[in-house]
Amino acid sequence: MEPKEAAAPVLDPAVPSDAYAAILKPAFLSPCSSDAHTVYAGPGPRREGLILGHEGLAKVVETGSAVKDIRSGDLVAVSAVMPEVPDGHGHEGSHFSATKLGRNIDGMWSELFKVPMADMNLVPVPEGISPEAALMAVDMMATGYTAAEAAEIHAGAGESVLVIGSGAVALMAVAAARSLGAGSIYCIGTDKDELNRRLAVSYGAEIYISYRDGRILYDERKERTDPAPEAAVIDPRANAAGDPAVGTVLKLTGGEGVDRILICGGGRDTYIAACDMLRYGSGIAVNVAYIEGTGTVELPIFSLGRGMAGKTFKFTLSRGGRVWTERMFREILDGRTDPSALVTHRMQGFDRIPEALELMHQRPAGLIKIMLEV
Helix, strand or coil, rough: CCCCCCCCCCCCCCHHHHHHHHEEEEEEECHHHHHHHHHHHHHCCCCCCCCCCCCCEEEEECCCCCCCCCCCCCCEEECCECCCCCCCCCHHCHHHHHEEEEEECCCCCCCCECCCCCHHHHHECCCCCCCCHHHHHHHHHHHHHHHHHCCCCCCCCCCCEECCCCCHHHHHHHCCCHCCCCCCCEEEEECCHHHHHHHHHHHCCCCEEECCCCCCCEEEEHCCCCCCCCCCCCCCHHHHCCCHHHHHHHHHHHCCCCCCEEEECCCCHHHHHHHHEECCCCCEECCCCCCCCCCCCCCCCHHHHHHCCCEEEECCCCCCCHHHHHHHHHHCCCCCCCCCHHHHHHHHHHHHHHHHHHHHHHHHCCEEEEEECC
């Protein structure tokens, strides 16, 4: 990945939409795993020369004549996903229809960049929120909370929630499940780095299971001496791929599976496993993970109840916009979730973006997220 020259964005009085836009200068950036997917696995349906980068805080340089709430000099959180106006698809819940930096408009990895509808997509960073927390709120926290809310977790209902993955989005999904009042929270994640497990537990996971071999690496219930579920005879067909983590979850739940699954990582077999682990009749699984390549995703016929299991799958992009970012900030200010612990690596200098992106691609032990100060 080599830096390239690009024309500086401008606000053109002859363009009506520019009256509502803003020009910004990056201040803090965080390469995302989806940026790494784009560079190393193929860009997908993006225009040639598109500038990447959708996680960041920025200083406002200039605003359009119709911008009311944002001022030059403000340090703002830039929503990674931007509901469109006047089309409104993003506000109607079709998040994938929204504008996204680095997907259908130029992103933040530039000396200057433009954001449409500034009042709807930029949020001044309030006192009491660190740059680390604000940076993690715009995409990682926003996506994790999107998954949890789409799963319809009801406080006080005692619903069991399983998070698949232990990266930044998954950790925020764990935190969101706790904030929304989940009855019990399981996490299936890596066993190669203790940091992921520790963070998952700190954010609310009660049971942490190795995705590789199904070992229980942490079980809070042992400390509480909760009664174990009754042993159940589990039909071998209920674990279509013979996944050891699936077997562990089914044993822990007496063969019933869990009420909600938040899919934040894994591969194509993850959807088979999720279907196997999802409770019949009312289970909801929400996917916010990036699926590489082309082809199909399969589901197991037996655990689908031959098409009549009453299980719901949702596939969604993160919610975005000012209102959603402000919601994340309230969670932080109220002490419900502190996403700053996701930042494990720090760099300085705009010219280190390629190095940071390569690091996200390699995913060495001890890395969750990078904060790059420009």
